[in-house]
Amino acid sequence: MNDFDFFAGHWNVVNRRLVKPLSGSDEWDEFPGRTVATRHFQGAASFDEIEFPTKGFHGLTLRVYDPASRQWSIYWASSTRGVLDTRPMVGGFDGDRGVFYGEESHEGRPVRCRFVWTAGADTARWEQAFSDDDGRTWETNWTMDFSRA
Structure with missing residues (x-):
């Protein structure tokens, strides 16, 4: 249940986001971020706020561990929408690598979504990667590289 303990603290972030996901494009937008992460429930919950200073918005992530299933549920909220996503990403860690799956919407259509944490x-x-063929192929569309501040 302590998989996200590593993340507690202050981080500088280099974001790379695909400008037009699932379109065949390879144009990336790179921008900075800063995040502060905290642990709760003796490691069974994790929370962070990230600021994207050049984009003008913030994001919040809530992660909660279910000891019965031994899996994490990850929820996201953006200051641009002001709503906590109700469909979590669900998964877990094997060593230092965590993989999480869920459903997302892209341009009004449902897609599978995958997070990979290292x-x-x-x-x-x-x-973050999307799949529009039910997980047979994946296109990475957003990466965040964190370095401890």
């Missing part, structure tokens, strides 16, 4: 002591990486 944990380190002073660095971490998060990747």
Whole structure:
């Protein structure tokens, strides 16, 4: 249940986001971020707020561990929408790598979504990918490279 303990603290973030996901485009937008993460429930919950200073918005992530299923549920909220997503990403860690799956909407159509977390002591990486063929192929559309501030 302590999989996200590594993330507690202050981080600088390099974001790379695909400008037009699921379109065949390879144009990326790179921008900075800053995040502060905290642990709760003795490690069974994790919370962070990220600021995207050049984009003008913030995001919040809530992660909660279910000891019965041994899986995490990850929820997201953006200051642009002001709503906590009700469909979590669900999954877990195997060593220092965590994989989480869920449903997302892209341009009004449903897509599968995958998060991959790679944990380190002073660095971490998060990747988001979409699949529009029910998980047979994946396109990474957002990466965050974290370095401890």
